[in-house]
Amino acid sequence: MPVTFNLGEALDSLLKAAATSAGLEAAAFVPDVRIADPRHGDFQANGVLGYAKARRLNPRAVAEQLVAALPAEVAADYTVAIAGPGFINFTLKPATLLAWLRAHDSAAHLRANAATARHGQTWVVDYSSPNTAKQMHVGHLRSAVIGEAICRLLEFSGAKVIRDNHVGDWGTQFGKLIWAYRRHLDAAAFAADPLEEFERLYQVGNAAADADPAVLEQARQELVKLQAGDPENLAVWKHINAVSLAAFQPIYDRLGIRFDHTLGESFYNDQVERIYRELAATGLAQESQGALVVFHPEHPRFKTQPFIMRKADGASNYATTDLATALYRAEYFHADGIVVVTDFRQADHFEQLYLTVRKWFAARSYRLPELHHVTFGAVTDADGKALRTRDGGTIKLKELLAEAEARAYALVSERSAELPEAERRAIAAVVGVGSVQYADLAQNRSSDYVFAWDKMISLEGNTAAYLLYAVARIHSIFRKLDAVPGEAATEAAGTPPETPAELALARKLVKFADALRLATDTLRPHFLCLYLYELAGDYSAFYAADKVAVDDPAVRARRLLLCARTLLVMETGLGLLGLRTLTRM
RNA sequence: GCGAGCGUAGCACAAUGGAUAGUGUAGUGGCCUCCGAAGCCAUUGAUCUGGGUUCGAUUCCCAGCGCUCGCACCA
Numbered sequence: 106m107p108v109t110f111n112l113g114e115a116l117d118s119l120l121k122a123a124a125t126s127a128g129l130e131a132a133a134f135v136p137d138v139r140i141a142d143p144r145h146g147d148f149q150a151n152g153v154l155g156y157a158k159a160r161r162l163n164p165r166a167v168a169e170q171l172v173a174a175l176p177a178e179v180a181a182d183y184t185v186a187i188a189g190p191g192f193i194n195f196t197l198k199p200a201t202l203l204a205w206l207r208a209h210d211s212a213a214h215l216r217a218n219a220a221t222a223r224h225g226q227t228w229v230v231d232y233s234s235p236n237t238a239k240q241m242h243v244g245h246l247r248s249a250v251i252g253e254a255i256c257r258l259l260e261f262s263g264a265k266v267i268r269d270n271h272v273g274d275w276g277t278q279f280g281k282l283i284w285a286y287r288r289h290l291d292a293a294a295f296a297a298d299p300l301e302e303f304e305r306l307y308q309v310g311n312a313a314a315d316a317d318p319a320v321l322e323q324a325r326q327e328l329v330k331l332q333a334g335d336p337e338n339l340a341v342w343k344h345i346n347a348v349s350l351a352a353f354q355p356i357y358d359r360l361g362i363r364f365d366h367t368l369g370e371s372f373y374n375d376q377v378e379r380i381y382r383e384l385a386a387t388g389l390a391q392e393s394q395g396a397l398v399v400f401h402p403e404h405p406r407f408k409t410q411p412f413i414m415r416k417a418d419g420a421s422n423y424a425t426t427d428l429a430t431a432l433y434r435a436e437y438f439h440a441d442g443i444v445v446v447t448d449f450r451q452a453d454h455f456e457q458l459y460l461t462v463r464k465w466f467a468a469r470s471y472r473l474p475e476l477h478h479v480t481f482g483a484v485t486d487a488d489g490k491a492l493r494t495r496d497g498g499t500i501k502l503k504e505l506l507a508e509a510e511a512r513a514y515a516l517v518s519e520r521s522a523e524l525p526e527a528e529r530r531a532i533a534a535v536v537g538v539g540s541v542q543y544a545d546l547a548q549n550r551s552s553d554y555v556f557a558w559d560k561m562i563s564l565e566g567n568t569a570a571y572l573l574y575a576v577a578r579i580h581s582i583f584r585k586l587d588a589v590p591g592e593a594a595t596e597a598a599g600t601p602p603e604t605p606a607e608l609a610l611a612r613k614l615v616k617f618a619d620a621l622r623l624a625t626d627t628l629r630p631h632f633l634c635l636y637l638y639e640l641a642g643d644y645s646a647f648y649a650a651d652k653v654a655v656d657d658p659a660v661r662a663r664r665l666l667l668c669a670r671t672l673l674v675m676e677t678g679l680g681l682l683g684l685r686t687l688t689r690m
Numbered sequence: 691g692c693g694a695g696c697g698u699a700g701c702a703c704a705a706u707g708g709a710u711a712g713u714g715u716a717g718u719g720g721c722c723u724c725c726g727a728a729g730c731c732a733u734u735g736a737u738c739u740g741g742g743u744u745c746g747a748u749u750c751c752c753a754g755c756g757c758u759c760g761c762a763c764c765a
Contacts, residue, residue: 137707137708141709142712144709144710145709149708149709151707155744155745155746157745158744158746188709189709190708191745276764277764394762394763395763396763398763405692406692411762413762413763416762417762422764422765423764423765447765448759449695449696450759452759452760453693453694453760454760480695482759485758489757489758520728521726521728547703548702548703551695552695552696552697552703553695553696553757553758555701560701560714560715565714565728565729566703566713566715567703567704567713570728571714571728571729574726578725578726581725581726582725582726584725585726619706626706627706631704632706635705635713638713638714642713646731648726648729648730649727649730649731650730653725654724689726
């Protein structure tokens with residue numbers, strides 16, 4: 106019989122069908138299948154408890170009816186038991202475990218089976234989104250790392266994903282910056298580090314404007330000229346942006362990020378008139394204190410807190426461009442879903458934005474995509490304060506990544522001194538960046554995250570290195586036995602798992618599908634991290650308990666199959682998180 | 691003031707309304723003539739307070755307390 110990728114979902118369907126044939130009110134019955142505690146089984150159906158209680162029935166009796174109505178294939182694949190007040194427990198039989206492992210024997214097969222949930226859908230993911238003319242700092246890391254993982258998860262579930270870097274390239278800061286750029290550019294400093302020089306120039310312009318009203322006026326004029334399309338200022342502005350984006354690229358390269366588009370705020374400049382017109386025409390927008398704003402009377406706060414979409418001076422702001430951006434993504438990209446990844450402080454803005462977009466699109470009969478604002482907490486130091494350098498400055502992302510790599514290099518040199526230096530450097534690059542990425546991903550994104558080098562790179566517990574170490578050990582076994590993962594002869598000779606450690610590992614492997622679904626549906630990559638960590642733990646326990654390189658060919662084949670499949674799932678899962686893997690470390 | 695997020699062992703975290711609340715670290719005690727000990731095994735220790743809904747609440751609702759953040763033209 107065919108083995109489905111997501112066994113829990115398949116059970117859910119079978120239970121619904123059984124409810125009908127058992128004469129239950131099938132429409133009202135929700136099987137509620139979920140991963141069970143391994144002590145109870147692999148999956149459990151909790152749905153009969155609520156169903157029976159609501160109808161004053163005996164839950165155990167209902168469960169028995171339901172189990173009796175299940176097709177024979179379920180009894181062939183699972184040991185089924187009714188337990189406690191009416192839980193139905195399903196424990197996979199060893200032969201079923203083997204069948205699943207055999208059916209999912211390559212990255213292509215995993216991908217093909219996973220890529221049904223969002224087949225044919227288009228999702229736009231807006232992440233990273235730094236301001237130009239500034240360096241990326243630690244605050245930009247979470248958006249980039251979480252956003253990239255979400256892109257990969259959505260792609261794996263079958264969606265076409267459009268990665269859009271919505272850079273802040275059109276702020277009022279450009280007046281002062283252009284003023285200073287024209288007068289105080291240090292060519293040598295610019296050549297050494299353009300972003301550092303832009304930041305210095307902005308500070309020079311800012312200080313000069315503070316000190317001298319004439320300078321302030323000149324800077325204002327520079328901005329007016331820029332916004333009016335003055336060719337010279339436009340050229341300077343374009344140069345600043347081009348240089349900034351080029352300077353970001355090495356960081357994106359290290360994080361494995363490639364954007365499809367970099368449509369910053371300036372891209373929407375010529376579309377704001379349409380936004381004003383349409384929101385005024387639909388009656389959503391109104392004049393208030395000289396500004397054009399949207400109130401939401403049904404909302405406890407936004408009935409009085411305005412969504413300002415045109416300032417009193419007539420200028421647009423980020424509400425305007427975000428409205429235009431939503432429209433562009435719906436009209437031009439035909440997005441079925443939009444995901445914007447920013448920190449939680451922008452929650453109010455996006456709540457107002459999405460309320461407005463929903464009403465606006467409804468009024469114009471535009472097709473409304475799913476709108477998601479993926480938020481994440483602050484990165485703090487051990488005292489819970491925003492993470493800063495010792496002198497109070499922000500921590501630059503490129504320095505942070507360099508330090509991660511340096512720490513990883515020191516560690517690998519200590520643990521694996523026998524490896525050639527070039528390889529230790531290469532390992533440090535993977536472990537260093539991966540540790541930073543993983544530390545960001547492994548924690549539920551809603552909460553603040555305490556940044557601590559020691560926890561991140563110490564390589565114990567739920568860290569990238571622990572997972573990469575498990576992967577490296579599997580590769581090491583294959584090297585030692587002069588074998589290749591997934592070899593046909595070995596796979597064919599593999600028999601069902603037998604020992605407790607083999608069974609625990611196999612049972613964890615088949616739950617990859619559920620972890621993927623959970624992480625993707627909730628847009629929370631930490632569910633996948635948690636799964637991979639547990640998988641690595643089950644593998645390590647298996648590794649310690651059951652030797653692979655034994656003489657008995659049947660036992661060896663059985664265990665090599667488990668090694669090959671663990672490797673496949675680990676490498677696939679880590680790849681979805683945006684991490685690279687190693688064969689030695 | 692109004693609103694949002696968060697509150698789980700000493701510390702850092704997990705738990706899609708389910709069974710005895712899981713893990714790491716720190717502590718304690720074991721395991722390398724044996725595939726990589728960056729590992730494995732065992733063990734001590736926790737749901738902010740008070741109500742409510744539910745067969746069942748860390749989870750949902752209400753009220754408090756604490757921390758963080760947001761609230762008229764920055765993004």
